[in-house]
Amino acid sequence: MDITFETEAGRFNYRVCAVLLDGGRILAMHDERSPYFYLPGGRVKMGERAEDAVLREVREELGIEARIERPLWLSQAFFIEDVDRTDFHELCLYFLVDASGTDLLARGDRFPGRERHHSHPFEWLPFVRLKDEYFYPLFLKTEIYRLPDGLTLRTDRE
Helix, strand or coil, rough: CEEEEEEEEEEEEEEEEEEEEEECCCECCCCCCCCCCCCCCEEECCCHHHHHHHHHHHHHCCCCCCCEEEEEEEEEEEEECCCCCCEEEEEEEEEEEECCCCCCHHHHEEEEEEECEEEEEEEEEHHHHHCCCCCCCCCHHHHCCCCCCCCCEEEEEE
């Protein structure tokens, strides 16, 4: 069971995201429902460690076995989702993930992805392009240039 629930005030999510980098580029995705780019990842399941959840999501979405380098941010995010206008309170742990030793880079700058019934194209976005892209989370458009050495707490209102 995913750790997410609805209230009269909105939806709560507990998520994880994988920050996959390659020479000034970050791997982003989108899907048929969301016109914006976002990072690979997903909801944490009840009883699941965040570290296991991010590796599971990378495996499900990209079909690779990766490893965590380090946690980067714990974001307390408050936002209205662009597509369905739902109010969100979200806790998201962002992990720097290493995919060396996999075929990820050989797939090209853009490649298709599929998970269950959903298609989601992936694209390696140059950092300099982030400022002009429809991309979430917004803070990453600037913070990608200065990754923290250890877990950093953030509060983001978008």
